[in-house]
Amino acid sequence: MIEVKNLTKRYGEFSAVNQISFSVRKGEIFGFLGPNGAGKTTTIKMLTTMLKPTEGSVRVCGFDPVRDQGSVRRTIGIVFQDPSLDEQLTAFENMELHAVLYGVGRRERDGRIEKLLRFVGLWDRRADFVKRFSGGMKRRLEIARALLHEPKIMFLDEPTLGLDPQTRNHIWSYIENLSRERGVTVFFTTHYMEEADRVADEIAVIDHGKIVAQGSPASLKEKVQKASLEDAFIALTGHAIRDEEASNTDHLRQVRKFIGRR
Amino acid sequence: MSAIYILWLRQLKRYFRARIRILSSLGQPVLFLVSLGFGFGHLYQRAGAGNYLHYLAPGVIAMGILFPSVFSGIEIIWDRQFGFLKETLVAPVSRVQIVLGRTLGGATTALVQGVVVLMICLVAGFRVGNFWLLPVALGFMFLIALLGNSIGTAIGSALEDVQGFQLLMNFLVTPLFFFSNALFPVDGLPAPMKLVVSLNPLSYGIDGLRGALGHTFMFSQAIDFAVLGGITAILLGIGSLLFSRIQL
Numbered sequence: 001m002i003e004v005k006n007l008t009k010r011y012g013e014f015s016a017v018n019q020i021s022f023s024v025r026k027g028e029i030f031g032f033l034g035p036n037g038a039g040k041t042t043t044i045k046m047l048t049t050m051l052k053p054t055e056g057s058v059r060v061c062g063f064d065p066v067r068d069q070g071s072v073r074r075t076i077g078i079v080f081q082d083p084s085l086d087e088q089l090t091a092f093e094n095m096e097l098h099a100v101l102y103g104v105g106r107r108e109r110d111g112r113i114e115k116l117l118r119f120v121g122l123w124d125r126r127a128d129f130v131k132r133f134s135g136g137m138k139r140r141l142e143i144a145r146a147l148l149h150e151p152k153i154m155f156l157d158e159p160t161l162g163l164d165p166q167t168r169n170h171i172w173s174y175i176e177n178l179s180r181e182r183g184v185t186v187f188f189t190t191h192y193m194e195e196a197d198r199v200a201d202e203i204a205v206i207d208h209g210k211i212v213a214q215g216s217p218a219s220l221k222e223k224v225q226k227a228s229l230e231d232a233f234i235a236l237t238g239h240a241i242r243d244e245e246a247s248n249t250d251h252l253r254q255v256r257k258f259i260g261r262r
Numbered sequence: 263m264s265a266i267y268i269l270w271l272r273q274l275k276r277y278f279r280a281r282i283r284i285l286s287s288l289g290q291p292v293l294f295l296v297s298l299g300f301g302f303g304h305l306y307q308r309a310g311a312g313n314y315l316h317y318l319a320p321g322v323i324a325m326g327i328l329f330p331s332v333f334s335g336i337e338i339i340w341d342r343q344f345g346f347l348k349e350t351l352v353a354p355v356s357r358v359q360i361v362l363g364r365t366l367g368g369a370t371t372a373l374v375q376g377v378v379v380l381m382i383c384l385v386a387g388f389r390v391g392n393f394w395l396l397p398v399a400l401g402f403m404f405l406i407a408l409l410g411n412s413i414g415t416a417i418g419s420a421l422e423d424v425q426g427f428q429l430l431m432n433f434l435v436t437p438l439f440f441f442s443n444a445l446f447p448v449d450g451l452p453a454p455m456k457l458v459v460s461l462n463p464l465s466y467g468i469d470g471l472r473g474a475l476g477h478t479f480m481f482s483q484a485i486d487f488a489v490l491g492g493i494t495a496i497l498l499g500i501g502s503l504l505f506s507r508i509q510l
Binding site: 083 | 353
């Protein structure tokens with residue numbers, strides 16, 4: 001479903017993503033792990049048509065995200081790292097807007113919205129403004145919204161960030177459901193290693209823009225002789241904290257953009 | 263088409279739900295109408311120029327349209343900050359459709375606001391000269407709204423965060439209003455000032471509106487329409503271009 005070959009994104013001298021290759025099979029739950037600033041979000045952006053790669057080739061459902069933007073966009077669903085709902089609209093209105101943007105016909109629209117809002121347990125709150133929703137409810141609504149146009153692949157960028165264990169559990173059970181019952185291919189990132197260990201069929205670990213390990217959770221643990229995925233992850237990517245580096249490059253990108261505009 | 267419609271509808275819903283914003287953006291034109299209109303009215307009359315309220319009202323109506331319409335264009339920055347922009351930008355619709363939906367929605371709400379200001383002006387003593395020309399007046403009001411929205415879209419697309427916003431409001435949008443024919447007649451102005459006012463697209467909008475509401479023209483209505491429409495189209499193009507270049 002996803003084929004990535006020698007994918008690279010450079011900002012000037014800095015390579016955010018450097019010659020990575022991997023593939024994701026149909027119906028698979030694929031975990032894309034890495035420390036902050038490793039290149040996870042940059043990769044997702046390139047896979048989902050938001051960013052043009054510097055080099056390399058990408059196929060999503062057989063389509064090229066650069067040349068065939070529209071086809072890729074229609075076949076994927078995205079849950080972003082940061083919230084992307086309109087808080088001044090109700091849950092139902094957010095769903096409706098998405099349905100219209102994705103060309104879901106009027107006849108199917110209401111039925112699908114009801115089904116999905118029930119699926120994430122928000123049907124009773126459909127007429128409430130999103131600004132009154134908790135973080136977990138917003139996340140669930142975003143998942144329901146991303147499913148509205150029946151995508152073949154779901155991209156989830158840290159879907160459980162900042163949520164309590166109950167909600168996280170809930171959300172992962174939805175995601176597993178998607179894959180097992182609907183055959184949707186799932187591509188996700190997360191910092192919670194136990195979660196990745198539990199739900200992912202296949203994992204790729206990215207660090208400094210390069211993939212340092214790939215395989216099933218069990219095979220990764222075996223490779224570095226660790227009991228938990230968290231230990232394996234640290235063995236693979238080292239102990240250094242990356243926060244500073246990430247915000248620095250973010251900052252550089254901003255400056256570059258600003259100067260570029262003038 | 264349906265994408266344009268749903269984004270237009272979104273702007274309308276957001277507008278009518280933010281009642282406090284409606285009230286606060288009506289405050290400014292009313293303040294100008296009352297303080298300047300009644301404050302300078304007798305001087306204007308004594309100078310033999312006629313009824314100042316009749317002169318001022320179209321300018322105040324334009325003000326009531328311009329500021330909210332620029333603001334609703336600039337809302338792109340907020341949508342970027344609160345994340346909703348992404349939802350529209352990764353949807354399988356063209357950026358042009360997104361800009362059109364947003365712009366038409368923002369312009370519609372600004373037009374509503376302009377009509378409310380017009381009614382307040384009527385209460386204050388303003389009289390419409392020719393009711394048959396009211397559709398023409400509404401047309402000019404809508405063009406002013408589009409003008410403001412296009413400026414806002416261009417600014418909102420070019421800026422990455424809210425910091426530069428106040429600066430641009432102060433040095434671009436406010437002068438656009440003050441250096442127009444909104445508050446004072448252009449005859450007898452010093453030549454450089456007259457030039458600035460004549461180069462300001464808003465002057466043509468206000469002139470057209472003033473003419474249609476039954477009072478004096480500075481330019482002719484055809485020129486007003488051509489200049490305002492032309493500049494609005496260009497700015498809309500620039501705004502769309504900048505919007506289509508937004509990277510997430």
